[in-house]
Amino acid sequence: MIKEIYSLIKELFSRLFSSRLFALALIFTGLFSVLGIHLFQMQIMQGRSYLESHLKSTRKNLVLPGTRGNIYDKDGKLLAYNELQYNITIADTGAFNSTPKGINNRNRMLHKLAIIIEKYQYPILSQFKVILNEDGSFSYATSSDQDRLRLLANVFRKDPDKLSEKERNSTAEECFEQAKKLYHFNKLTDENGNPISLSDRTALDMIGIIYTLRLTSYQRYMSTNIVENISRECMAEILESKYDLPGVDVENVSVRKYNYAPYLSHIVGYTGQVQEGQLSDLKKIDDSYEVNDIVGVWGLEKSEDLILKGKKGYKEMYLNNVGSIMEVISEEKPMAGNDIYTTISANDQISIYHLLEQELAGILSSKLTENNDLDQSKIKQSQLMIPVKDAYYQLINNNVLNKDHFFTEEAGEAEKEIASRFKQNKEEMLSQIETILNEENGGELSGLPQELQAYMVYIYDYLLSKKGEIVDPEDTRYKSSSAYTQWKNDAISLHDFLMKGIEEGWIDTRKLSLNTEYSDTNEIYALFVQKIMEYLRSDAGFDKLLYKYAIAKQTISGNLLLRALFEQNVLTQDDASYQALAAGDAHTAFTFLLDKIRKIELTPAQLALDPCNGSVVVTDVKTGKIRALVTYPGFDNNRISDAAYLKKCNEDLSLPLLNGATQTQxxxxxxFKPISSIASLEEGVINTDTIIDCTGKYEEVTPNIRCWIWPSQHGNENLVDGIKNSCNYFFADLGHRLATDSKGNYNSELGMERIRKYASDFGLNEKSGVELDEAEPRISTYDPERSAMGQANHAFNAAQLARYITAVANSGSLYKLSIVDKIKDPRNNAVEERSPELEKTLSYSDVTWNAVHEGLRKVITEGVAKSVFIGQNIAVAGKTGTAQEREDRGNHAVFVSYAPYDNPEISVTVNIPYGYSSGNAASLANMVYDYCFGKLSMDTILSRDASNINSLTVSD
Incomplete structure (x- = not known):
């Protein structure tokens, strides 16, 4: 029995070991044993180590921006603050790989996102500085060559200095096409592999999103703003589509808002995203700055950025593989920036801004004339007039009217008539231009009508510009050619000029599409004519030139242009006025235009004629604090991030983005004459009893200097008389005496050294101290006689002149001007009290101060400005200043002053570029004193217009 059992067991084992299933079972058992051992090691023995390693690979740090501090005026009115809004953001979460399929999926996501954004008509916050114009053309959104080259370097994936000549000169459209290729948008397909066609607008939006995102690609998971201030409907659609939009989110963020635009826009400034080119400079100041940060770009926002910006917070966290937060490890909350209180009163800014605008409108309306054929070659700059045709042209030239809208289906009756006349005139002019270009004999510039001369010069400028690029201005053959000399003397036709250039080889024919290797001169020239005509047909600048002459010869009348203002809603709808213009003649249009200017319904800034801008600075004489710093025109700093608005401001001929008070030199x-007076007394070249006989013409220097009173004369004058009469002869003589040493030897440099010393005493060798971007001043470097009169090459802005006259007013206390009064933390605790720094005290003799003060007071009571201040019971002391820069434009108008005379409280400085006469600046200052001393209320100022303001001529 046992034997049988043994045999049976032996047979079973024999079958088992010889079975294939046993071998297979043995292998699986071994494999599961190995797996079990590894699982035991990973989960039990080394589980903590592996977990820490995994968590470490998904641990990320997120930067949280601090909230900017507020900016207030001196009365606590809020000038700049933060407002919560919804923004669309995008972050690189690693959801798309770099395979062709991954790139296409990414681009489909961008396409879907761009379509949603376009549906709600929101602009992309793009660092890709190319814009699509209304006419479908592309242009760069930056005027900086450095920014443009950096953009091109990014889309061509090269260092800027490695770009080829062709790449460096890429047009905006070529840059756009290269970006489409770079990001594979030209290969976009849907889920089924069918090509997706992109409009230029959609492609540009997609480029803007990914290009901006790429600037922060080294910071995965950090979100980038791409659209600001979206509606709840847009937010809902984005969130509903979030599954198809990896990395896209809607964030509730704090954005900067501004009150009292345009009155304080130059002071407060605005913020913007850090530009790629700024980052290295910002990091030198504070290494916490990163691309995509919001920083101050202009005004106090820029100069006080470190105070306002606050402190960033940080969040350390674990993320899963699609970027979702799994756990927050640690968090440091961001801190709000400090608040700034200025010395500026918002009410003062608003009131003085309107006074300045009214003064400019009054001057402008008094200078307009119906006579379009004036010969103004022999009249004084203060007496120049403005032909009304120039005002009508400015409606086009300064983009008050949208000339593209004339040609749309929605155009009004007058607009369509303008379009029709313009088209006909353009074809006629193009035909004449082509005929002249093809004429082998005649066509010399001097023999053409003025209009055709202008067109030929325009073509010449185009051909030599970067657009035309047919001549290298540095080519010595070009400069030495007889054709060049003849062109400069208007003695050669453009036809002959170009033919000569082709023959002599200094015209680059590579810019033409030559069909054969060897082409004769006539074939090459024919291609040039073709190139020129194609350019003129599409060039907006040439169209503006056509409008200029069409308006001048009344092919397009003022009546039509003024009616178009109603049709484009530039003017408030007024059917009676519209019909009167339609039925009226040229005089009807002229009187209508005058009325609108006087009522400031058409502003000096819109027309951008002389004068169209100006500045006023009011200081506290006793402390050096600035009470008002007004520049006209201003801009809306709430809209400055809108590329279309920024482009409009940059193209505005009235220069709204320029801070005239600190940057217009x-x-x-x-x-300047009070400084020359002080220098002469303190250096002992005269005393208060010295008499100088003004004969009307100062003949000690060549060329002679004529006093403004010539051919009359002032006769015998002491210093007070010289200041009172603003006598050029008197001050030319002071300059000469300053240049004469004690031995009677004349030394021009000695005179300039003395003038520079005393101008520097009053701070005119340095910036004023105001916490804004400011141009460097320049004290004259030559001609002591004319320098003593305030001419030669002196150049100062209104803030610098205000600093100087403030020191005169308080008899020698020279302050660094300031518009920042105090700084408080977010809890309203004082952080810093900031008072203007007393830089120096000028220790001149009482005799000197008394003589200058008396002279400045008599300017107002007996002298050149007497007529301006008739009826003014506030004791004002001041000095007018009229400076000529160009013979074809009005003089610059300047007035520096202080009041009350016996115990000065404030100084008022006015600067009106091309303001014709200093009387206009003095007239404005007179009204500013009325306001500051309570004789003129803010309500009264806001309710009136320029009907009673006329240009005033003061000789000085």
Missing amino acids: LAPGSS
Whole structure:
């Protein structure tokens, strides 16, 4: 029995070991044993180590921006603050790989996102500085060559200095096409592999999103703003589509808002995203700055950025493989920035801004004339007039009217008539231009009508510009050619000029599409004519030139242009006025235009004629604090991030983005004469009893200097008389005496050294101290006689002149001007009290101060400005200044002053570029004193217009 059992067991084992299933079972058992051992090691023995390693690979740090501090005026009115809004953001979460399929999926996501954004008509916050114009053309959104080259370097994936000549000169459209290729948008397909066609607008939006995102690609999971201030409907659609939009989110963020635009826009400034080119400079100041940060770009927002920006917070967290937060490890909350209180009163800014605008409108309306054929070659700059045709042209030239809208289906009756006349005139002019270009004999510039001369010069400028690029201006053959000399003397036709260039080889024919290797001169020239005509047909600048002459010869009348203002809603709808213009003649249009200017329904800034801008600075004489710093025109700093609005401001001929009070440098004219007076007394070249006989013409220098009173004369004058009369002869003589040493030897440099010393005493060798971007001043470097009069090459802005006259007013306390009063933390605790720094005290003799003060007071009571201040019971002391820069434009108008005379409280400085006469600046200052001393209320100012303001001529 046992034997049988043994045999049976032996047979079973024999079958088992010889079975294939046993071998297979043995292998699986071994494999599961190995797996079990590894699982035991990973989960039990080394589980913590593996977990820490995994968590470490998904641990990320997120930067949280701090909230900017507020900016207030001196009365606590809020000027700049933060407002919560919904923004669309995008972050690189690694959801798309770099395979062709991954790139296409990414681009489909961008396409879907762009379509949603376009549906709600939101602009992309793009760092890709190319814009699509209304006419379908592309242009760069930056005027900086450095920014343009950096953009091109990014889309061509090269260092800027490695770009080829062709790449460096890429047009905006070529840059756009290269970006489409770079990001594979030209290969976009849907889920079924069918090509997706992109409009230029959609492609540009997609480029803007990914290009901006790429600038922060080294910071995965950090979100980038791409659209600001979206509606709840848009937010809902984005969130509903979030599954198809990896990395896209809607964030509730704090954005900057501004009150009192345009009155304080130059002071407060605005913020913007850090530009790629800024980052290295910002990091030198504070290494916490990163691309995509919001920083101050202009005004106090820029100069006080470190105070306002606050402190960033940080969040350390674990993320899963699609970027979702799994756990927050640690968090440091961001801190709000400090608040700034300025010395500026918002009410003062608004009131003085309107006074300045009214003064400019009054001057402008008094200078307009119906006579379009004036010969103004022999009249004084203060007496120049403005032909009304120039005002009508400015409606086109300064983009008050949208000339593209004339040709749309929605155009009004007058607009369509303008379009029809313009088309006909353009074809006629193009035909004449082509005929002249093809004429082998005649066509010399001097023999053509003025209009055709202008067109030929325009073509010449185009051909030599970067657009035309047919001549290298540095080519010595070009400069030495007889054709060049003849062109400069208007003695050669453009036809002959170009033919000569082709023959002599200094015209680059590579810009033409030559069909054969060897082409004769005539074939090459024919291609040039073709190139020129194609350019003129599409060039907006040439169209503006056509409008200029069409308006001048009344092919397009003022009546039509003024009616178009109603049709484009530039003017408030007024059917009676519209019909009167339609039925009226040229005089009807002229009187209508005058009325609108006087009522400031058409502003000086819109027309951008002389004068169209100006500045006023009001200081506290006793402390150096600035009470008002007004520049006209201003801009809306709430809209400055809108590329279309920024482009409009940059193209505006009235220069709204320029802070005239701190950046417009002009010769001071006679307002400099008090410094020359002090220099002469302190250096002992005269005393208060010295008499100088003004004969009307100062003949000690060549060319002679004529006093403004010539051919009359002032006769015998002491210093007070010289200041009172603003006598050029008197001050030319002072300059000469300053240049004469004690032995009677004349030394021009000695005179300039003395003038520079005393101008520097009053701070005119340095910036004023105001916490804004400011141009460097320039004290004259030559001609002591004319320098003493405030001419030669002096150049100062209104803030610098205000600093100087403030020191005169308080008899020698020179402050660094300031518009920041105090700084508080977010809890309203004082952080810093900031007072203007007393830089120096000028220790001149009482005799000197008394003589200058008396002279400045008599300017107002007996002298050149007497007529301006008739009826003014506030005791004002001041000095007018008229400076000529160009013979074909009005003089610059300057006025520096202080009041009350016996115990000065404030100084008022006015600067009006091309303001014709200093009387206009003095007239404005007179009204500013009325306001500051309570004789003129803010309500009264806001309710009136320029009907009673006329240009005033003061000789000085």
